[in-house]
Amino acid sequence: MTDKTLFIGSTVALPKPELDLLLADLRKNDYQTVGPHMQDESIVYTKIEGLKDLPRGILSEQNPASYRMLQTDKDRYFDFIPANQSWKQFLFPPRHTLFSASKEGKWQLKENDEPAPRYALIGVRACELAAINIQDKIFLREDFSDPIYRSRREGLFIMAVNCLDPDATCFCVSMGTGPRHTAGFDLCLTELDEVFLVEVGSELGRSMLAERTYDLPSAFVQNAANQAMDRATRSMGRTMDTRDLPELLTTHLDADRWNVVSKRCLSCTNCTLVCPTCFCWDAVDQADILGKSTRRERVWDSCFNPNYSFVVGGNTRPNIRSRYRQWLTHKLGTWKAQFDVLGCVGCGRCITWCPAGIDITEEVAAIRAEVNS
Amino acid sequence: MTTTLIDTAAHSAGHNDKLLLPHWAEIVKIIPEAEGVSTFHFRFTDPTVQNRYRFEPGQFNMLYVPGYGEAAISMSSDLETAGGLLVHTIRHIGNVTRATSRLKVGDVVGIRGPFGTSWPLEAIEGMDVVIACGGIGLPPLRGAIYRIIRNRARYGKITLLYGARMPKDLMFPAEYEAWQKADIDMQVTVDRGDDTWTGRVGVVPMWFYHFRVDPHKTAVLTCGPEIMMRFVIYEALARRIPSDQIYVSLERNMKCGQGACGHCQQGPYFICKDGPVFPFKALENIFNVEEY
Amino acid sequence: MTLSPKSSLKPKVAVYKFSSCDGCQLSILNMEDELLDIASAVDISYFLEATRTVKPGPYDVGIVEGSITTPHEVDRIKEVRAECKYLIALGTCATAGGIQALRNFSRVDDYIKTVYAHPEFIHTLETSTSIANNVPVDLEIWGCPVNKGTVLEVLAALLQNRRPNFPPSPVCVECKRRSIICVAVAQGIPCLGPVVHGGCGALCPANGRGCYGCFGPSSAGNFNSLVNTMVPLDRYPNETANLLRSFSSNSPAFRAAADAALKIASTKEAK
Numbered sequence: 055m056t057d058k059t060l061f062i063g064s065t066v067a068l069p070k071p072e073l074d075l076l077l078a079d080l081r082k083n084d085y086q087t088v089g090p091h092m093q094d095e096s097i098v099y100t101k102i103e104g105l106k107d108l109p110r111g112i113l114s115e116q117n118p119a120s121y122r123m124l125q126t127d128k129d130r131y132f133d134f135i136p137a138n139q140s141w142k143q144f145l146f147p148p149r150h151t152l153f154s155a156s157k158e159g160k161w162q163l164k165e166n167d168e169p170a171p172r173y174a175l176i177g178v179r180a181c182e183l184a185a186i187n188i189q190d191k192i193f194l195r196e197d198f199s200d201p202i203y204r205s206r207r208e209g210l211f212i213m214a215v216n217c218l219d220p221d222a223t224c225f226c227v228s229m230g231t232g233p234r235h236t237a238g239f240d241l242c243l244t245e246l247d248e249v250f251l252v253e254v255g256s257e258l259g260r261s262m263l264a265e266r267t268y269d270l271p272s273a274f275v276q277n278a279a280n281q282a283m284d285r286a287t288r289s290m291g292r293t294m295d296t297r298d299l300p301e302l303l304t305t306h307l308d309a310d311r312w313n314v315v316s317k318r319c320l321s322c323t324n325c326t327l328v329c330p331t332c333f334c335w336d337a338v339d340q341a342d343i344l345g346k347s348t349r350r351e352r353v354w355d356s357c358f359n360p361n362y363s364f365v366v367g368g369n370t371r372p373n374i375r376s377r378y379r380q381w382l383t384h385k386l387g388t389w390k391a392q393f394d395v396l397g398c399v400g401c402g403r404c405i406t407w408c409p410a411g412i413d414i415t416e417e418v419a420a421i422r423a424e425v426n427s
Numbered sequence: 428m429t430t431t432l433i434d435t436a437a438h439s440a441g442h443n444d445k446l447l448l449p450h451w452a453e454i455v456k457i458i459p460e461a462e463g464v465s466t467f468h469f470r471f472t473d474p475t476v477q478n479r480y481r482f483e484p485g486q487f488n489m490l491y492v493p494g495y496g497e498a499a500i501s502m503s504s505d506l507e508t509a510g511g512l513l514v515h516t517i518r519h520i521g522n523v524t525r526a527t528s529r530l531k532v533g534d535v536v537g538i539r540g541p542f543g544t545s546w547p548l549e550a551i552e553g554m555d556v557v558i559a560c561g562g563i564g565l566p567p568l569r570g571a572i573y574r575i576i577r578n579r580a581r582y583g584k585i586t587l588l589y590g591a592r593m594p595k596d597l598m599f600p601a602e603y604e605a606w607q608k609a610d611i612d613m614q615v616t617v618d619r620g621d622d623t624w625t626g627r628v629g630v631v632p633m634w635f636y637h638f639r640v641d642p643h644k645t646a647v648l649t650c651g652p653e654i655m656m657r658f659v660i661y662e663a664l665a666r667r668i669p670s671d672q673i674y675v676s677l678e679r680n681m682k683c684g685q686g687a688c689g690h691c692q693q694g695p696y697f698i699c700k701d702g703p704v705f706p707f708k709a710l711e712n713i714f715n716v717e718e719y
Numbered sequence: 720m721t722l723s724p725k726s727s728l729k730p731k732v733a734v735y736k737f738s739s740c741d742g743c744q745l746s747i748l749n750m751e752d753e754l755l756d757i758a759s760a761v762d763i764s765y766f767l768e769a770t771r772t773v774k775p776g777p778y779d780v781g782i783v784e785g786s787i788t789t790p791h792e793v794d795r796i797k798e799v800r801a802e803c804k805y806l807i808a809l810g811t812c813a814t815a816g817g818i819q820a821l822r823n824f825s826r827v828d829d830y831i832k833t834v835y836a837h838p839e840f841i842h843t844l845e846t847s848t849s850i851a852n853n854v855p856v857d858l859e860i861w862g863c864p865v866n867k868g869t870v871l872e873v874l875a876a877l878l879q880n881r882r883p884n885f886p887p888s889p890v891c892v893e894c895k896r897r898s899i900i901c902v903a904v905a906q907g908i909p910c911l912g913p914v915v916h917g918g919c920g921a922l923c924p925a926n927g928r929g930c931y932g933c934f935g936p937s938s939a940g941n942f943n944s945l946v947n948t949m950v951p952l953d954r955y956p957n958e959t960a961n962l963l964r965s966f967s968s969n970s971p972a973f974r975a976a977a978d979a980a981l982k983i984a985s986t987k988e989a990k
Contacts, residue, residue, distance in 0.1 A: 093900070094899075094900040094902075094905065094906075094927065095900065095905045095906050096900040096905040098898065098900065119903075119904055119948070120904060120907075121901075121904050121905045122905075138900050138901070138905070139895075139898055143898060148895070148896040148897070148898070149896055317941075317943070317944060318941075318944050318947075318948075319941060319944065320889075320913040320914065320940070320941045320944050320945055320948075321889075321913075321939040321940070321941055322889050322891040322912070322913030322914070323888065323889065323891050323892050323895070324891050324895065324901065324913070327891070327892070327895035327896075328895070338884055339884070340872075340884065341875055341879065342756065342875065343753065343756050343757060343760050343871060343874055343875040343878065344756055344759070344760055344878075345875070345878065345879045353896060354892075354895065354896055356888075356892065358939070359886065359887075359888045359892065359939075360887045360888065360937070360938045360939035361886050361887060361888075374939065374941055377939075406904065407901055407904050409891075409901070409903050409904060409910075409912075409913050409945070409948060410913075410944050410945070410948045411948070
């Protein structure tokens, strides 16, 4: 009998139907299983039960301002490259009621004490896991810990997946975040035609996998997976030269390129809201007509929103040029000083979902060219 | 960063574990100041919170009026003078601050804080201090003035440059005499005088034309409209006062006070947490960048 | 505007109709859950769509639905302005001239001769214009129809003496906060969302359609860029221009953008 004892770091070959049972086990352990699903001509991350909900045979074709699905007859589930919205929506919900207040004599507060959902994220890409790690640095700091984020993050199960078919807007290799996972997951899948190779990343992952029927992977299968990942590494659709990155942008706040890009930028907020690391939020009150009760809600905000930097007496960033410059110089510049990492993971969402097709890699290259000319 | 960083968490009513959840505080006193400006004295309704609460001049609170939202407002006193109460001087000009103008003694507001950095009152001991402020920029410095007066011997020459648009816009005129008695050189100026005004007419930074400073032992604390601060800094630097002896208090749109919501960023800083008080040295590369 | 919260009298509200379909007034009547609260907070003194009982003016708040399209309406809106302390333009007819402002882009006489058997009885203006084009307006609520939550929020804000909470962000913000997939990027459907004021809750994109701009321009909208992006993707001649020339066609931003779209298209054709 083969020794099939699992350790952290073990890799096994899991027949694809076993994934259904694995997800069922997760649900039995009170996880909501969320993963990729085809909906409204796009891949979205939403509640899934098993293989039947996954985008079977679907490839994505991403370009600036364009996201298209291609149906193939392959029995594969993770060949598309990231969905419209990132996993951010689960850890940092787009809307969240903080508390309500009502006035019966005196004002009374009632905090929102709904228990945080426990999510198992199925199919997290390396760039996306890097984004979660970056948001950890923002939301879980020594001097500030966001309770909404923390309660969701602590209970998180991460089933990662290695990317094998990067798209035209991908540049994770440039940002050093992918396409291959290295750590931070509970389980990590590499999808081959016949099986999933599953790497154990944590004790929790090990215990979930231990219940399943799996094989030890042959050298042939492991080699095929490694080759596929090497191919992926070589087939990035885009690149970004990150040399001198914080300084390049923060010391050229007067570059002419800011004027050029501001003619194209719609200031529509899409790049920031699809970005898996952007973290800005607003808090708004919704009072009833009698002024006797109100609900305070946290909502996603964006530095492109016109009232984002409003102060009494004016707007500190009154035009699109200043807003775009803030976004890019923060993301690839001052972010580093704040959180010791750049704010971009190379997932390409801001390129794909910009209705004007503005390409962050092209903008950085243009500024670099302007500075060097 | 060389600003005095306060351990806000230890004294704070900021509720790190409950996002944006304020504590109720009751208005115990309202003092009308200049037109459209009043000073409010608050006490937390929960005695535990009240007893734990500590702050330093220069810091701010987030004031919450249910249904209207929050506004960041500086303390306009210090702990000792206010007898432990929270004193805020509010210009009723924005959505939330206009709502406060309709509140009465006994009404409650929500308060979170204190947030941010404070005036470096210990670091500048032994120095001459030029306090340069305009309009509603005096209240955030009043606590520092109280503190300096209380420890007057620890400082050299103190000059208070204060400017307002019109004589009727001057804050706290009843206190000027006491400040002068405490050996503060009061230089009050207005943009436009009225029939009774016999004082100086002009802008705050002009003072530097008429007086000499010893750059090595002079600290500048400035708060007010950014254009005023820009010229105060310019004049101070022109007189060789080192940029780490010039302290600036900045104002930005703030939603959280904890460097989390993103709104108040300027360059690498979250003004709410790394500021509002900065040594100008920290701002040299960003302060004069337009629309940044 | 202060609705005198100290006064024991409830503020008197009047709702008027000009050239319009009544849909925005219906949005008010549709607030079934909130009508009781509204009635307890304000005195609805004039609202013919709801009741024939009319209390005489002057009124504290006037809410005007519809655009100005006849000489008679030009006079009447002045009377309305005179009897209301605070005037709200309700809906895109009142804020931009509405769909009937399409007449502004052609000759009205031609329509009249074609449509009516006795054109001599028709007394209409050459143009359909917004209320603000005719008299000073204190606040505009856009939408075709308006969002009833917005109306409620404006009333609440007036009563509570605060700024109404409808930030000038574009429709895209509402799509993303609702996890609605961008119909423009994912399906190539023309959508004005990036330059249009939110407030509808992304109603059209949520139903698989592009935004046609009935909430008017968002304050930050870059119409030039949107037109430059969209026109090359037109699936039939002047698709973008036609989209801009619908409900908000007569608002200056939409007008300029439609002209720009037509210009780009004609330059392309000339080549």
